[in-house]
Amino acid sequence: MTARGISVTEKQALAQLHALAISPVRCTNPGCGTLIPPATLDNIPFPVAFSAEASPPRALFAAIHACCPACAQNHCRGCGVPTGCDGNCHGGDAWHDSGAALVHIPRSHPSSAASTSPRNGYNAIYPPPPCPVPSHCPAVRAIGALGALIAFDRAHIAMGARDHGRAADKPLIGPLHALVFFLSPPAPASPMSPPASGLLLLADGDGDPDGAPQADAALPALLGVSRVPTYAAALLRAGAGGARGEADVGTWMARAPAYGAVLRVLRALGDAGCQSVLVRPVHSGAGTPSWFRRGTAGDDDVWRDEGGGDTLRGLIRKLEGSRAALLKLAGATTFGPTVEKAHALCDGVLYLLLQDVLGEDEDGY
Ligand SMILES: [Zn+2]
Numbered sequence: 001m002t003a004r005g006i007s008v009t010e011k012q013a014l015a016q017l018h019a020l021a022i023s024p025v026r027c028t029n030p031g032c033g034t035l036i037p038p039a040t041l042d043n044i045p046f047p048v049a050f051s052a053e054a055s056p057p058r059a060l061f062a063a064i065h066a067c068c069p070a071c072a073q074n075h076c077r078g079c080g081v082p083t084g085c086d087g088n089c090h091g092g093d094a095w096h097d098s099g100a101a102l103v104h105i106p107r108s109h110p111s112s113a114a115s116t117s118p119r120n121g122y123n124a125i126y127p128p129p130p131c132p133v134p135s136h137c138p139a140v141r142a143i144g145a146l147g148a149l150i151a152f153d154r155a156h157i158a159m160g161a162r163d164h165g166r167a168a169d170k171p172l173i174g175p176l177h178a179l180v181f182f183l184s185p186p187a188p189a190s191p192m193s194p195p196a197s198g199l200l201l202l203a204d205g206d207g208d209p210d211g212a213p214q215a216d217a218a219l220p221a222l223l224g225v226s227r228v229p230t231y232a233a234a235l236l237r238a239g240a241g242g243a244r245g246e247a248d249v250g251t252w253m254a255r256a257p258a259y260g261a262v263l264r265v266l267r268a269l270g271d272a273g274c275q276s277v278l279v280r281p282v283h284s285g286a287g288t289p290s291w292f293r294r295g296t297a298g299d300d301d302v303w304r305d306e307g308g309g310d311t312l313r314g315l316i317r318k319l320e321g322s323r324a325a326l327l328k329l330a331g332a333t334t335f336g337p338t339v340e341k342a343h344a345l346c347d348g349v350l351y352l353l354l355q356d357v358l359g360e361d362e363d364g365y
Pocket residue numbers: 027028029032033034068069070071072073
């Protein structure tokens with residue numbers, strides 16, 4: 001891979017992901033077989049008030065389910081198997097204003113999923129069954145990540161060149177938390193779960209012999225097309241302060257939710273084996289919506305070196321000053337929420353600094 005342009009492998013991986021996202025799914029209900037049209041990925045309304053715990057939001061559920069319009073059987077949009085969750089689980093009207101938090105279970109065994117199918121009236125008596133779809137398979141995680149990135153880019157592009165302040169952060173934070181969800185390996189909660197696998201990680205046999213996560217080429221390429229690195233770099237620069245080299249703690253605290261979300265994304269990138277995103281020059285391209293409409297990626301979409309030369313890794317390595325300043329602030333105040341906020345940001349920064357040191361030995365970047 002070169003620092004400039006997009007490699008053949010990345011182009012192919014992106015093309016595969018695009019084909020997956022725009023393909024219809026065949027209903028598996030015996031005697032039905034209806035072709036379920038592809039989901040709408042470029043118009044997902046993310047809630048603005050948003051926490052990491054409630055991620056992914058219900059707004060994304062229509063994109064990751066394939067609900068048969070004829071018989072209402074629900075399928076995983078990634079692999080096409082029936083999921084056993086209710087027909088309303090794809091984000092129909094019943095969910096829109098319920099405010100229901102996702103009950104996340106790591107991954108159901110596809111063959112047993114159908115047998116747990118809820119019967120009519122189930123929801124009238126019991127709470128809705130947990131939905132296995134968000135972490136069902138690598139393919140559905142890829143679609144989820146794509147939906148989150150398109151939503152992020154649309155909001156980022158809508159901001160235009162305006163000053164990116166605290167108000168502008170708001171619509172970006174939900175998609176970032178959703179992205180982290182789809183990048184992160186499922187929690188190893190069930191003994192039935194296969195070994196943890198993150199988004200698009202290579203299937204068995206193909207992976208790193210040391211067991212280190214290895215991302216499919218589509219993932220770093222997709223992130224390279226997106227505006228997420230642009231936004232992350234802008235935030236990190238703003239927090240690093242001015243020419244005097246003093247960290248701007250005020251900015252860190254005022255925009256703490258945005259910093260928190262970006263630190264989580266950077267951490268997830270390292271954990272998912274996507275270090276290549278961190279070492280390439282940050283650019284500002286047309287973003288994932290434009291790529292998704294066209295279906296092909298060109299050199300202009302990713303890694304265009306605009307001469308600035310900033311990489312996310314370079315910016316991460318300058319974070320020690322911000323961490324020290326945040327610690328100092330936490331030590332100098334007695335207001336609980338401020339102390340908590342500052343410590344949470346310190347922890348996020350510390351993880352990235354350690355990940356950077358440890359990752360350097362492994363991947364030689
Ligand atoms: Zn059907």
